[in-house]
Amino acid sequence: MTAIVHEPHRPTQTHAEVTRDVLGTLGTPSRGYYMALFGAIAMFLVGLFTFVMLLKEGLGLAGYTPPVMWSVYITTFVFWIGIGHAGTLISAILFLFRSPWRTVVYRSTEAMTVFAVMTAALFPIIHIGRQWIFYWLLPYPNQRFLWPNFKSPLIWDVFAITTYFTVSTTFLVVGLVPDVSAIRDKVTGWRHNIYKMFSLGWTGSDSQWRNYSKGYLYLAALATPLVLSVHSVVSWDFAMSIIPGWHGTIFAPYFVAGAIYSGIGMVLTLLIPLRKVLKLEHMMTDYHFDNLAKLTLLTGSILFYAYAMEYFVAWYSGNIFEQTTFWRRAFGPMWWAGWSMIICNAFVSQLLWFKKVRTNLTSLFIISIFINLGMWFERFVIIASSLSNDYLPGAWQVPAVTWADWGILIGSFGWFFMYFLLFARTFPVVAIQEIKEMIPYPRKHGGGH
Amino acid sequence: MATKTVPGVLASFLQVDAAVDAITGLKAKGFRDLTVYSAAPNHEIDAALDHPISWVRLFTLIGGLVGCTAGFAMTIWMSYDWPLLVGGKPIGTPVPYVAIAFELTVLYGSLCTVAGMIILSSAKSLKGRPYDPKFSDDRIGIFVPCGPEQAPAVKDLLAHAGSEEVTVHGA
Numbered sequence: 001m002t003a004i005v006h007e008p009h010r011p012t013q014t015h016a017e018v019t020r021d022v023l024g025t026l027g028t029p030s031r032g033y034y035m036a037l038f039g040a041i042a043m044f045l046v047g048l049f050t051f052v053m054l055l056k057e058g059l060g061l062a063g064y065t066p067p068v069m070w071s072v073y074i075t076t077f078v079f080w081i082g083i084g085h086a087g088t089l090i091s092a093i094l095f096l097f098r099s100p101w102r103t104v105v106y107r108s109t110e111a112m113t114v115f116a117v118m119t120a121a122l123f124p125i126i127h128i129g130r131q132w133i134f135y136w137l138l139p140y141p142n143q144r145f146l147w148p149n150f151k152s153p154l155i156w157d158v159f160a161i162t163t164y165f166t167v168s169t170t171f172l173v174v175g176l177v178p179d180v181s182a183i184r185d186k187v188t189g190w191r192h193n194i195y196k197m198f199s200l201g202w203t204g205s206d207s208q209w210r211n212y213s214k215g216y217l218y219l220a221a222l223a224t225p226l227v228l229s230v231h232s233v234v235s236w237d238f239a240m241s242i243i244p245g246w247h248g249t250i251f252a253p254y255f256v257a258g259a260i261y262s263g264i265g266m267v268l269t270l271l272i273p274l275r276k277v278l279k280l281e282h283m284m285t286d287y288h289f290d291n292l293a294k295l296t297l298l299t300g301s302i303l304f305y306a307y308a309m310e311y312f313v314a315w316y317s318g319n320i321f322e323q324t325t326f327w328r329r330a331f332g333p334m335w336w337a338g339w340s341m342i343i344c345n346a347f348v349s350q351l352l353w354f355k356k357v358r359t360n361l362t363s364l365f366i367i368s369i370f371i372n373l374g375m376w377f378e379r380f381v382i383i384a385s386s387l388s389n390d391y392l393p394g395a396w397q398v399p400a401v402t403w404a405d406w407g408i409l410i411g412s413f414g415w416f417f418m419y420f421l422l423f424a425r426t427f428p429v430v431a432i433q434e435i436k437e438m439i440p441y442p443r444k445h446g447g448g449h
Numbered sequence: 450m451a452t453k454t455v456p457g458v459l460a461s462f463l464q465v466d467a468a469v470d471a472i473t474g475l476k477a478k479g480f481r482d483l484t485v486y487s488a489a490p491n492h493e494i495d496a497a498l499d500h501p502i503s504w505v506r507l508f509t510l511i512g513g514l515v516g517c518t519a520g521f522a523m524t525i526w527m528s529y530d531w532p533l534l535v536g537g538k539p540i541g542t543p544v545p546y547v548a549i550a551f552e553l554t555v556l557y558g559s560l561c562t563v564a565g566m567i568i569l570s571s572a573k574s575l576k577g578r579p580y581d582p583k584f585s586d587d588r589i590g591i592f593v594p595c596g597p598e599q600a601p602a603v604k605d606l607l608a609h610a611g612s613e614e615v616t617v618h619g620a
Binding site for chain 1: 463464465466467483484485486487488489490491494495498500502503505506509513523524527528530531533535536538542545546548549551552553555556558559560562563565566567569570572573575580582583584585586587589611
């Protein structure tokens, strides 16, 4: 008797069908695509206008209110850096773990990582106010032969984010090369010439695959500790200081879990509509979204624990400043931000214990929006709320959020979605080569596809 | 200037075991310089070709070591080049510099890995070797460089193994 083996991760198409289906995503865009792209560009222009006004008038337009001198811009910086983490987790860490379900979703998450880090990188530059001297952050010998202070976590962050951006872009480009060559071989005219240029002479010969497979493995091995380190370094921007609410040893793992949680939230926000627009429903199935939801549940539960532990440590420490900070997070003037963070992250993620919720794409999409909101609020609470009640009660202030803060925030979403939409129509959002690797070639006496 | 075609026989296969049989047969006849095209890496083809392990790892190792050394060297040298006392801490403090050294280890290691992939893949020139676009789709291609006198025997061997299409180039 033949056993029926259920392998939901294994694609049901043939090699040729995979090429055809993915090529289909690069055809003439629909009206919905153009509307989405137009919306993204419009949002970006709002951000650009705000940035020009900031250049002209100065940072006074933004809602900096002493002692809250890190506010919406640094909040949004940490938010976007976090978004990037899910991409590298899915593309590198799950590659090393040989998780077959990642194959269909990893390309779009990897692209999301690159664009999220590109977005994040704008914020420290916007925040410094005098953008034309941002290069002072780099270790170059200036006129007075002074060097950066390498003991500062802010300088670690410069190195961490530059490395993260370079390595994640490299990883994306390397993964794209074989797929671009498959597209090159199917299209004609000027598109053929452009894809030919990007395929870097790839032919899929045995010598190329031999070096490619090993190189990709080592890139994944290097990207794995990197993804864990980057948000740890970002967390040390806060944890290395003595501000109540920041000075915690759990910050690194807490931030990494939060980053992955927020990143998967954005993956869901992007992929659920994308599979419909690009007609990829037969490739991105409930099985893939179920796995993404399980990962969300895991990281959401870690966050739940971290939130509880922060409150416990504040109470157990006996430190009145720490206790006051956490009391004010829940019942102070910014209670709305504190509760938004807890409800959207800790509680909403617990709905994913139910399989019906995990496999219902409408509910998953709604949950993903809550995650995005919750994770932005988490950073706002950690950064702005902690700074708003430091060691001098007389100086306590609630930060103002002005139109310049909103403008840049909206612009950052426009900038991110604009790049993602352009990518989705220019390059394969599903990894052709890795899917084909999972489909056995036919055999002489039957079998294979 | 047009690239000169390498003389030889190009075969296309639909079935992987047919391609493996062809590779095994060709190697038994003494043909070593084969070029096998496929849309994705395949373990059966790798095993039949029996190539040594890629040296990309050496590039990764060297890149990583250079990055780590550069990270510590840069931070320690720059600290002592213009000593500034910050927060009462020692001038050169290797512990916080681990963050920079780690990032540079990963950065240099990754870039050197990519350099290794490109350099090693270019080591075997594929110039003039025929290629068919269907190899990036669903077919496996085998190109056997050989002179016109050997071409008929090679063609027979490939057809016998189960090739769908065999063409002689540069004859």
